Amino acid sequence: MTGLVIALVIIMLLGIGGAIGWLFLSKEHNEARNLSLDGVDFSRLKDGTYIGEYEGGMYKWRANKAKVVISSGKVIDIELLSSSDPGAKNTDQIALYDRVIDAQSLEVDAISGATLTSKAYLKAVESALEQAKK
Amino acid sequence: MNQTAPAQSIIYGMGTVISSKVFGEQAKEALKAAEEEVVRLEGLLSRFLPESEISRINNSAGICYEKISSETYEVLLRADEYSKCCPGCFDVTVAPLIDLWRNARGTAKPPDKSVIKRILSQVDYTNLIINPCEKAVYLKSTGQFLDLGGIGKGFAADLILKVFKKYEVSSAFTNFGGNVAAIGTKPDGSPWRIGIQHPRNENSIIGIVAIVNQSVVTSGDYQQYFIGNNNKRYHHILNPSTGYPSESGLVSATIIADSSVAADALSTILFIAGMNKGIELLKSFPETEAILIDKDLQVYITQGLKECFQTVERVKINILDPII
Known part of the structure; x- marks a missing residue:
């Protein structure tokens, strides 16, 4: 009987511990999920090498440090310098960082050789007409 | 700034x-x-506007010289330069050929070989005579006409x-x-x-x-x-x-x-x-x-x-x- 009570107490304690743990975990997850990226104006970047740091949320689980190289006004390289996640390797981040480089690289002032019928032009004309409406 | x-x-x-x-x-x-400048230039250089200087030159092909503005003169001079330094790759008298192929686009069928050959004989930039003193130009053969497509x-x-x-x-x-x-x-x-x-x-x-x-x-x-x-x-x-x-x-x-x-x-x-x-x-x-x-x-x-x-x-x- 005593054994059963002890077992129950242990199970209860584990359960409470798990629930409390989960509570903290989900708080942290939520925080990470709701992390807002404010957007960068890629047209206004000064050349240089910059180190960026994120403190990693309430438990510092996602702390990491990245190096960003800007040349001729554009991001040409991003490297993960350190991470509190022992599983993170620089290679894991490459795909993600490449997407950042690609996204900014698509920002252009004008397109050479675009056809007269190309949708881009039609869009531009459309937006001009929209403005003309006001 | x-x-x-x-x-x-x-x-x-x-x-x-x-x-x-x-x-x-x-x-x-x-x-x-x-x-305003675009409108002015189009008025000088478009071969689709009957009053333009290029139209005037085209209408006088095989007939007489036409006096032109310094802008039209300048662009024709440049076209002539490129025709000369890159023979066979650039020709400001290619217009009849352009029209032939433009019509072909409508039917999605290339023009007849014989027609292309005949029209091609009209394409010859050396027939564009430029008189720098008078700022006047003359297209030697009737049926020839200018198009500034590749340069205008x-x-x-x-x-x-x-x-x-x-x-x-x-x-x-x-x-x-x-x-x-x-x-x-x-x-x-x-x-x-x-x-x-x-x-x-x-x-x-x-x-x-x-x-x-x-x-x-x-x-x-x-x-x-x-x-x-x-x-x-x-x-x-x-x-x-x-x-x-x-x-x-x-x-x-x-x-x-x-x-x-x-x-x-x-x-x-x-x-x-x-x-x-x-x-x-x-x-x-x-x-x-x-x-x-x-x-x-x-x-x-x-x-x-x-x-x-x-x-x-x-x-x-x-x-x-x-x-x-």
């Missing part, structure tokens, strides 16, 4: 869409003046920038139907970033070139074309020596040069000349860079673009040997 919001405009003129962005205190006035937009873009400069603009660009020409840098000092149209994917670009005080013009086989029964692509850039759409192995040729008239003419010329002959021709034009794309969508750039060209989506860049 005034760093306030730029003035922008999109207008339709010279058969194309012209969008411009201008920074400066007098940006709005500059744009307005540029719009670039010429006009240069004049638009000239108008901007009159209004003390030191940062601007105009995109003259795909011919891009820029003054200076962006107000923050960074170069203008000009996308190069992807030759096979209408909604994307294949690369980006950074320019300062330069013009970028691309000629490609992806505009105004039809696919024939044989699955062949009949596009709008005609080889004036064969009478057929150019088949040089290139699907796109971009020129980056100090003037837009040079970039316009040379992009057409290189597209027709092809990779090897084109690079050879470039030797006569210092400070001129090229981006050439072949049928397999391989991208080749000249040495001078190494630092200012990037492709998107990991397209490989091949750097051409130095031009000596």
Whole structure:
């Protein structure tokens, strides 16, 4: 009987511990999920090498440090310098960082050789007409 | 420099869409003046306006000289220069051939060989006689006529920038139907970033070139074309020596040069000349860079673009040997 009570107490304690743990975990997850990226104006970047740091949320689980190289006004390289996640390797981040480089690289002032019928032009004309409406 | 919001405009003129962005205190006035300049130039250079100077020359073909304005004279002189230095790749009298193929587009069938041969005999720039003293020109044969397709937009873009400069603009660009020409840098000092149209994917670009005080013009086989029964692509850039759409192995040729008239003419010329002959021709034009794309969508750039060209989506860049 005593054994059963002890077992129950242990199970209860584990359960409470798990629930409390989960509570903290989900708080942290939520925080990470709701992390807002404010957007960068890629047209206004000064050349240089910059180190960026994120403190990693309430438990510092996602702390990491990245190096960003800007040349001729554009991001040409991003490297993960350190991470509190022992599983993170620089290679894991490459795909993600490449997407950042690609996204900014698509920002252009004008397109050479675009056809007269190309949708881009039609869009531009459309937006001009929209403005003309006001 | 005034760093306030730029003035922008999109207008339709010279058969194309012209969008411009201008920074400066007098940006709005500059744009307005540029719009008037487009109308004025179209009035001189369009062969589709019966009162234009080009129409006048065409109507007097085989009959008499026509006195022309300094602008028309200048553009014809430049066209003549390019015809001479790149024989077989550029001809300002190619208009009858253009019309023949334009009609063919409607039926999606290439014109008859015999018809092409007959029309081709009318294409000959040496029949355009220019009298520099009188600023008058004469087309020798009846049935010949001029078209400024491969040079007019670039010429006009240069004049638009000239108008901007009159209004003390030191940062601007105009995109003259795909011919891009820029003054200076962006107000923050960074170069203008000009996308190069992807030759096979209408909604994307294949690369980006950074320019300062330069013009970028691309000629490609992806505009105004039809696919024939044989699955062949009949596009709008005609080889004036064969009478057929150019088949040089290139699907796109971009020129980056100090003037837009040079970039316009040379992009057409290189597209027709092809990779090897084109690079050879470039030797006569210092400070001129090229981006050439072949049928397999391989991208080749000249040495001078190494630092200012990037492709998107990991397209490989091949750097051409130095031009000596």
